[in-house]
Amino acid sequence: MSKNLTKREEDYSKWYNELVVKADLAENSGVRGCMVIKPYGYAIWEKMQRQLDDMFKETGHSNAYFPLFVPKSMFEAEEKNAEGFAKECAIVTHYRLKTDEENKGKLIVDPNAKLEEELIVRPTSEAIIWSTYKNWIQSYRDLPLLINQWANVVRWEMRTRLFLRTAEFLWQEGHTAHATKQEAIEETEKMMNVYADFVENFMAIPVIKGIKTANERFAGAEETYCIEALMQDGKALQAGTSHFLGQNFAKAFDVKFASKEGKLEHVWGTSWGVSTRLMGALVMTHSDDKGLVLPPNLAPIQVVIVPIFKTDEQFNQINDLVESLSKQLRKLGISVKFDTRDTLSPGFKFNEWELKGVPVRIAIGPKDLENGTFEVARRDNLTKEIVSNQNIVEHISSLLETIQKDLFDRALNFRNNHITEVNSFEEFQEVLENKTGFVSAHWDGTSETEEKIKELTKATIRCIPLDRVEEEGKCVFSGAKSAGRVLFAKAY
Amino acid sequence: MSKNLTKREEDYSKWYNELVVKADLAENSGVRGCMVIKPYGYAIWEKMQRQLDDMFKETGHSNAYFPLFVPKSMFEAEEKNAEGFAKECAIVTHYRLKTDEENKGKLIVDPNAKLEEELIVRPTSEAIIWSTYKNWIQSYRDLPLLINQWANVVRWEMRTRLFLRTAEFLWQEGHTAHATKQEAIEETEKMMNVYADFVENFMAIPVIKGIKTANERFAGAEETYCIEALMQDGKALQAGTSHFLGQNFAKAFDVKFASKEGKLEHVWGTSWGVSTRLMGALVMTHSDDKGLVLPPNLAPIQVVIVPIFKTDEQFNQINDLVESLSKQLRKLGISVKFDTRDTLSPGFKFNEWELKGVPVRIAIGPKDLENGTFEVARRDNLTKEIVSNQNIVEHISSLLETIQKDLFDRALNFRNNHITEVNSFEEFQEVLENKTGFVSAHWDGTSETEEKIKELTKATIRCIPLDRVEEEGKCVFSGAKSAGRVLFAKAY
Numbered sequence: 001m002s003k004n005l006t007k008r009e010e011d012y013s014k015w016y017n018e019l020v021v022k023a024d025l026a027e028n029s030g031v032r033g034c035m036v037i038k039p040y041g042y043a044i045w046e047k048m049q050r051q052l053d054d055m056f057k058e059t060g061h062s063n064a065y066f067p068l069f070v071p072k073s074m075f076e077a078e079e080k081n082a083e084g085f086a087k088e089c090a091i092v093t094h095y096r097l098k099t100d101e102e103n104k105g106k107l108i109v110d111p112n113a114k115l116e117e118e119l120i121v122r123p124t125s126e127a128i129i130w131s132t133y134k135n136w137i138q139s140y141r142d143l144p145l146l147i148n149q150w151a152n153v154v155r156w157e158m159r160t161r162l163f164l165r166t167a168e169f170l171w172q173e174g175h176t177a178h179a180t181k182q183e184a185i186e187e188t189e190k191m192m193n194v195y196a197d198f199v200e201n202f203m204a205i206p207v208i209k210g211i212k213t214a215n216e217r218f219a220g221a222e223e224t225y226c227i228e229a230l231m232q233d234g235k236a237l238q239a240g241t242s243h244f245l246g247q248n249f250a251k252a253f254d255v256k257f258a259s260k261e262g263k264l265e266h267v268w269g270t271s272w273g274v275s276t277r278l279m280g281a282l283v284m285t286h287s288d289d290k291g292l293v294l295p296p297n298l299a300p301i302q303v304v305i306v307p308i309f310k311t312d313e314q315f316n317q318i319n320d321l322v323e324s325l326s327k328q329l330r331k332l333g334i335s336v337k338f339d340t341r342d343t344l345s346p347g348f349k350f351n352e353w354e355l356k357g358v359p360v361r362i363a364i365g366p367k368d369l370e371n372g373t374f375e376v377a378r379r380d381n382l383t384k385e386i387v388s389n390q391n392i393v394e395h396i397s398s399l400l401e402t403i404q405k406d407l408f409d410r411a412l413n414f415r416n417n418h419i420t421e422v423n424s425f426e427e428f429q430e431v432l433e434n435k436t437g438f439v440s441a442h443w444d445g446t447s448e449t450e451e452k453i454k455e456l457t458k459a460t461i462r463c464i465p466l467d468r469v470e471e472e473g474k475c476v477f478s479g480a481k482s483a484g485r486v487l488f489a490k491a492y
Numbered sequence: 493m494s495k496n497l498t499k500r501e502e503d504y505s506k507w508y509n510e511l512v513v514k515a516d517l518a519e520n521s522g523v524r525g526c527m528v529i530k531p532y533g534y535a536i537w538e539k540m541q542r543q544l545d546d547m548f549k550e551t552g553h554s555n556a557y558f559p560l561f562v563p564k565s566m567f568e569a570e571e572k573n574a575e576g577f578a579k580e581c582a583i584v585t586h587y588r589l590k591t592d593e594e595n596k597g598k599l600i601v602d603p604n605a606k607l608e609e610e611l612i613v614r615p616t617s618e619a620i621i622w623s624t625y626k627n628w629i630q631s632y633r634d635l636p637l638l639i640n641q642w643a644n645v646v647r648w649e650m651r652t653r654l655f656l657r658t659a660e661f662l663w664q665e666g667h668t669a670h671a672t673k674q675e676a677i678e679e680t681e682k683m684m685n686v687y688a689d690f691v692e693n694f695m696a697i698p699v700i701k702g703i704k705t706a707n708e709r710f711a712g713a714e715e716t717y718c719i720e721a722l723m724q725d726g727k728a729l730q731a732g733t734s735h736f737l738g739q740n741f742a743k744a745f746d747v748k749f750a751s752k753e754g755k756l757e758h759v760w761g762t763s764w765g766v767s768t769r770l771m772g773a774l775v776m777t778h779s780d781d782k783g784l785v786l787p788p789n790l791a792p793i794q795v796v797i798v799p800i801f802k803t804d805e806q807f808n809q810i811n812d813l814v815e816s817l818s819k820q821l822r823k824l825g826i827s828v829k830f831d832t833r834d835t836l837s838p839g840f841k842f843n844e845w846e847l848k849g850v851p852v853r854i855a856i857g858p859k860d861l862e863n864g865t866f867e868v869a870r871r872d873n874l875t876k877e878i879v880s881n882q883n884i885v886e887h888i889s890s891l892l893e894t895i896q897k898d899l900f901d902r903a904l905n906f907r908n909n910h911i912t913e914v915n916s917f918e919e920f921q922e923v924l925e926n927k928t929g930f931v932s933a934h935w936d937g938t939s940e941t942e943e944k945i946k947e948l949t950k951a952t953i954r955c956i957p958l959d960r961v962e963e964e965g966k967c968v969f970s971g972a973k974s975a976g977r978v979l980f981a982k983a984y
Contacts, residue, residue, distance in 0.1 A: 030563065030624075031611065
């Protein structure tokens with residue numbers, strides 16, 4: 001099983017593709033660029049959804065649902081946004097099939113069922129949502145409007161990869177409207193912080209909060225905030241974005257409100273989203289050559305128990321112990337699976353659960369029965385220990401917390417060791433090629449320089465970190481004046 | 493507010509359309525036939541989802557996610573299914589827009605971006621799912637495969653109505669595969685029973701379990717089980733269906749398994765679904781001329797508290813009492829809203845919460861402060877009573893249970909009073925026109941008679957009830973031999 005998994009150092013990309021499939025997370029479908037999210041992968045996504053949804057509701061947001069389709073004329077209303085997505089849209093042009101008279105049993109598109117106006121399958125929902133907000137917002141009393149949607153979206157990517165870049169993906173998109181610029185900016189920042197909190201504390205992935213350059217900004221936004229994570233191969237991954245939309249969509253869709261003073265003003269907007277892409281980040285941050293490594297907070301199965309026995313009597317004794325242990329663990333909200341499949345060896349099961357990333361494995365055999373012990377194995381660092389019957393419950397409970405923390409710390413260490421300050425372009429290229437990771441360098445602030453660096457090195461500016469020190473310097477490429485360092489990296 | 497709501501007896505259909513919008517459940521969007529589900533409506537749908545999802549998981553099902561698009565060749569593989577949905581499909585033919593050179597700022601479909609094979613936006617997912625199952629199923633050990641998907645689907649309906657019939661709707665669709673026919677039939681029946689349990693005990697809507705005639709069967713199924721509900725206007729509504737697919741999809745997609753005996757056999761399938769249509773059933777079963785009536789088990793807000801006061805001191809006293817009461821109610825899992833909006837009168841608030849169907853309203857004013865009481869109003873029967881401070885918590889808690897039960901009983905009474913046995917076609921027509929509801933009549937079992945009756949009366953056979961008495965009789969229309977009564981009705 002894991003024997004067949006390509007090693008990371010051999011081919012990181014191949015390792016990833018294989019792991020996603022072998023660990024039963026997802027697979028390619030018969031539809032170009034679209035994936036099937038398998039039950040085990042979907043169970044992780046559900047845990048992510050549930051947690052994020054709670055966090056959105058705690059911060060005052062409600063869920064709603066808007067149409068999948070956007071009429072072309074509505075889609076093009078906010079020009080920059082439309083332009084940004086026009087090249088990767090799935091377009092519905094007809095609404096009926098008919099029997100192919102020349103080929104019985106086959107269907108063809110009915111040319112008489114052409115739509116008067118084409119429909120775009122939403123690549124993002126600003127257009128359809130702001131066209132709706134126009135009717136929902138009249139006065140300052142209707143603001144702020146704080147809405148989130150869980151949905152599928154489609155972007156016709158040419159090169160796709162499971163979770164990281166697929167033609168259809170699942171996400172949530174928040175869309176809010178506010179009376180003042182200040183309040184909208186605060187919302188944008190708040191949701192970036194909610195994302196950072198979630199990604200760090202549930203996914204155990206450290207992130208850098210920052211602002212995108214104009215080049216990397218969401219089409220139609222005034223400012224894009226982001227959280228950037230670092231994968232094990234030294235490439236960055238944008239884990240979430242939160243956009244301050246200014247009054248762009250309000251103007252495009254004529255959304256105005258009467259202020260307390262009775263003046264008609266355009267509202268201020270934000271939008272923010274994370275997607276099933278996070279599943280890719282989860283895999284690439286923690287997993288190893290034996291398979292998935294899941295943080296306990298998101299693991300569908302937190303503890304798996306494997307019995308080792310020869311006789312029925314032994315099994316019965318084990319079964320009694322496991323039933324009592326499972327009950328106590330479940331009472332603490334810990335999810336437990338007792339793997340009683342009788343056609344598979346313990347060794348096979350060990351490999352399978354390692355491949356699937358279950359954080360803690362408990363094995364119990366004849367010796368343990370004699371000694372009143374369990375063998376407890378950690379998936380993250382592959383260590384084992386013998387734990388007494390007496391304190392197994394507390395041990396497991398605190399071990400899960402330890403693993404969650406250790407995974408984060410390990411990723412944080414790796415990330416921190418891969419932020420390298422450079423002061424020349426030679427150094428820049430050298431670090432990028434050999435050490436990899438984030439390169440912290442002075443930049444002159446121009447798109448021109450940014451694009452040239454990208455051409456030469458494939459690295460992009462991941463963000464201008466929010467906590468950067470404002471210091472004068474010289475651009476690592478052009479030598480022109482710089483107001484501070486930004487983070488470059490190759491990225492997913 | 494509710495003053496402007498059309499009365500049911502004036503125009504039931506208009507009443508429904510107005511209510512859905514005024515109660516903030518949903519509205520029509522700028523996209524033909526597609527609705528926007530508003531936050532209040534979506535909160536009810538979320539409660540339904542959560543409950544159903546728990547029930548699916550308790551019965552051994554896992555969630556997964558399959559692509560939105562189905563390539564035409566895959567779609568047409570199961571011919572009957574394809575034929576059944578071909579006339580109402582949204583079809584994606586292109587994957588890119590480009591700038592309209594003759595009309596700056598506008599976009600047109602890029603003719604160079606035509607897909608080699610058209611993609612159908614899923615009207616249901618049997619085709620895409622069975623094409624996947626082919627790779628997931630090799631041996632009897634892979635069975636049963638019990639999977640559910642929460643998704644949006646599109647059926648290009650010409651006449652649409654909020655929730656009841658929309659081009660895009662939200663639903664869940666279960667798709668299972670089994671080693672034996674018997675097991676697949678048991679699964680089909682089990683899920684029909686899960687639906688009945690949910691609709692009766694959470695939505696407080698009584699249903700009749702039955703089997704569809706060949707005419708009304710799901711395209712591609714061998715047998716369709718259904719639950720049928722009755723709306724206040726005497727029209728039936730199909731609330732959920734569960735299909736025994738036989739080996740139709742297994743054969744169309746070549747899904748075989750090696751049995752224990754080592755023989756290669758086609759697997760047996762089922763599929764089952766309920767949709768946002770249930771929201772329409774919820775509205776039309778319980779609501780009245782003042783607005784929505786929600787069963788407590790699905791109400792986003794179960795208790796609303798409206799303060800009545802003149803002075804700040806009064807408000808502060810009320811506030812203290814309400815805080816303590818809310819805390820105690822929330823501890824019992826009861827959702828409470830304290831409506832402190834200061835620009836609206838209590839009367840306005842009463843109307844608004846009636847319109848929105850909150851099951852219990854508590855009002856508290858100066859007199860109550862003096863007497864240590866609350867005024868408690870029931871939304872379902874519009875009665876009020878004065879309840880002492882001492883036992884308010886228990887009172888509310890048991891009142892919510894009472895309301896849930898009373899709503900069901902009221903609907904059950906209405907439904908039972910609207911099942912009428914008839915023995916002649918004159919009687920059949922008379923009952924259908926004047927009394928309305930289900931008409932229980934002998935039918936000769938032919939599609940021909942079924943269709944003629946439909947032409948003449950607009951009534952269809954809603955189902956052959958599972959609990960019908962097998963008794964010989966004469967068809968109410970043709971006079972030919974009949975094996976038992978079936979239920980006819982006009983339907984949504």
